[in-house]
Amino acid sequence: MDLLSCNWDNAKFLIFSDNVFDPLIYYSHLGPLLLSVALLLLIFFSNKKDLSNKILIFLLASFCLWSLSDLILWATEKPQYVMFSWSVMIFLDLFMYAAAFYFMYVFIYRKDLPFFGKALIGLLFVPLLILVSTKYNLNFFDLTNCEREAKEGILWGYTYLIEVFFAFLILVGAVIGFLKSEEKKIRKEIVLITSGMILFLVAFSWGNIAGSITEDWSVGQYGLFGIPIFIGFLSYSIVKYQTLNIRVLAVQGFIGAIAILMGAQFFFIRTNLNRVLTAITLFIIFIFGVMLIRSVKKEIQQKEELEIANKEIHKRNAKLKIANAEIQKRNAKLKLAHKEISQRKEELQLITDRLAESNDKLRQLDNAKTEFISMASHQLRTPVTGIKGYVDMLIEGSYGPLTPDQLDAIKKTYTCNERMVALIEDLLNASKIESGRMEYEFANCHIEEICQEVVDTLVNKARDKNLYLDYKKPTTPLPELCIDGKKVREVISNLVDNAVKYTEKGGVTLKIEKNGNTVRIAVSDTGIGIPKEEMPYLFTKFSRGKDVKRLSVSGTGLGLYVGKNMIEGNGGKIWVESEGAGKGSKFIVELEVGRKTHYKL
Template identity: 35%
Template sequence: MEILSITLTGWAAITTALSMVILAGLMFILGREKIHFMWGVFSSVVALWMGAFYAVTLAGDPETARFWWKIAYVGIILIPFTFLHFVLEFIGNERLNRLKNRIIVILYAIALVFLFLNLTTNLIIDKVTFLFDELYYNSPPASLHPYFLALFSALTIYAFYLVYREYNVKRDDTLFRSRVRYFFFALSIGYVGASMNFLAVYGIQMHPLTNLMVIIGASIVGYAILRHQLFNIRIVTAQLLTLILAGFGLFRLIVSASVQEMVFNVLLLAITLLVGVYLILSVRKEVEQRERLEVLSHALAEANEELKKLDAAKSEFVSIAGHQLRAPLTVIRGYVSMAMEGSFGAIDEKVKDALGKVEYSAVQLVKLVASLLDLSRIESGRIKYDFVMGDFQSLTEKVIEEFTSPAKKKGLRILFENRAGTLPQFLFDQDKMREVAVNLVDNAVKYSKEGEVAVRLEVTATGGKPHARLSVHDSGIGIKKEDIAKLFSKFARTEQAQLADPNGMGIGLYFVKRVVEDHGGKVWAESEGEGKGSTFFLEIPMRSR
């Protein structure tokens, strides 16, 4: 079939040749890296092959056809060598980079040998046969052609192997792996289409119209390496759709049979181009926005990882510092206590008063160190629990006894109401829950100036299962409603708490919440407002196994 005296094979060849010339120009003009230049070179040799093949389709005799076949094979011979050169630049393998220059010299030396043999002998192109009722094909193959075809296939397969191997090595390089996936997708299309040209040489009557597939594969890779992010399949799809529709419109314009039909086809082509350009620009804008978000997300992820490392280092430092401080503070408290008791002889009231202040400060530092160690254990995930059957009622009573004397000194009474009766033993970590009870009672005593602290123990049925509930009510500074939600957060302290006790860190209730929740329970606080006291509750399930 002929259109304007050009066969369909000729149209396929010249379309591919012109497309590859444009692609090569874009690579040379827009490209800034060596891979851009090498893809431009590769596109140029493909354009040479297709341009010469177009001349073959126009040849009127075997000799002219054979001449143009030899020119076409200049491009065909260079294709696997320039492709492997491009791949060496593309993968950026450090080991191969040291040998790259030698490899390239050897490659092009072999290519020059085949080019020389192609242009000066008939070992690659010999006879031509009129095929498909339209062109002279280089068939049957000359004596050296099978060896060249084997080398062509070997170099191409090796190039794909290098890319695949690097893909498996760079498992953490998401950008490179994304590029490689599209690399295989695009070049598989191009090479499948191009390889069909060799079938007719060996007597398989496959028409070489599949050359058009080369445009798709090569254009995708070209666009990809120019865009750095390789490309987005949605952009390429929009471009290919526009290209196909525009090509169809151009074809209709060329074969127009009348002026009226030509005008209609011009308008159709113009509308197609306008809509296509708008579609491409819209998709590109959306993709670029997504790419910017991905870059931002990646940067935030890296920053988050750095923060996690710093947080881990901080927790480690706090843990080490806390353990180092605990021992000398214990010694200080011990000797001060012994001195005040007269173990080293009688002391006057002034000295005893001074030692009392030292002891108070040491106690405050011990509490601070304990809080820091609790925080360190929570954040590093090193809290270990020893769940054994224990008497929660006895634990509560002992904690109350511990605070009876300090409360009495402040003029406070601690009342204990046991609504649970004889509470059966159940599983809990006795040391951790003692710390929890100490935190709650200590806060109640600390923030109450007068009145009483009421501790109540009872059994509730939450979710149909028995739970032990401990509540601690004080008559202290109270809590604003807006502050209740943040009470159990790390370093959270209300304004009233900071005024009443500037030494606190806001870690105690954070620790309480973590321990209670790890027991499968819950903790909360209630208050009618500032200056009206507060009540803290905890519930833990009474499990026996």
């Protein structure tokens, strides 16, 4: 057959030509197409992130492409365009039904389709991918007449069966979801959306299947009116129940957009019949939109107010229940606590009685210990004093000259004996402090003279270690202090001696100055310093710094404890300052000027 003899019109923009002989074709295609585009845009700009909305957008997009492809079949004069569009439509058919099933599953069950279900849907597309370019899809293009038809293969029958299968699954899933749901609102939504979706799928399948069987494809165009039915059900559900999380205001815009798009058809409609049908459609859309929104808007407002009030009531009830439960728990806890407190009181009374007995025993033991230390120290002092006297006589040559080795040994003995004397003195003083028997003999003393005696005594010890020992006294005489000179001398001597012992390089400075109503004696050194964490414990019994072991310096840890008590007994204060380990230290003694105590304490 000569294709030129058919007198086919050349299609403009692929879809406009005189080849479309039935005036209803444009109306049946462009009307649902524009409705779908309007709904697609509404969903996209309202809530495109929701999964069910994404699937519905895909479904509407597939329908729009299908409608355009079908219009190309009607309008084009080129057989290759017909064959290509017909091949694309088989995929779009299955896309719409698969998307409809996926959408209904997510909408009804409020969750995503399991991976197994997605994989099964994917497998249904495998035969199409394999056979789309074979005779099982399209047998041939009929050139025996001028109807521009392609002959469908058995693959289309497979597609129609799958479509019916998906529609059946949607119906079954909706019934199950309806029965499982306990909320009336969700049940009504399921009924509305399922009804609209089933009517759309049935109408669409009927049009395609009827066209394939009768080969009268003008019948198939009526199946496209299923999408406006679905959109109508969906719009009512959106206005009534805020389905897809789209508000009434958005639906108003949607209806307005539909009216504008439908009115745009007047620019390319060629027949009076289509103009009349489009005008009637616009009128129906207007009436439907106004009635729908007016009838439901007030109800929606009341419903929202009621929901807010109900939520607030539920929240308050829940809070009251929680508060009541909490009060009951607290009452039970209080009863239990009261019982425990009563038991604890009895237990504490027993413990208190036992502690009182233990304290009495400890006090007796402590007194016995103090008495023992005091007695032992007194007993030790006599032989140690005798040793010191004999050693002094040996060093002075009272028993004849000594060889250098003998003299060195005697001096070392003297040093060890002096340490023993200091230890005994510290033990005696600590014992007196703890037992409250420390005696003070106050008299007016010149503190400069006491410090000078200390420096004269220890200067040689500093020189032996290659250290300086500076004494800085004020240029003007200081007033006399009413103190126990012997004990203050003992404290200052101990501070200077410690400074010499704990300094490896540099030296020690003893400084006296008047500071308001007090006289301040400061012993500074360039020695090992004192870490901040050790300072609070420095004046406690048996406390020694961590770095003293490195210097191999002997000591009992009682000197500063005894010194602090002696200075406080003289009405003064003593403290230490140091920037840290390795940065030296400064011990400061403050004694009050003008004290009038002249008695033995």
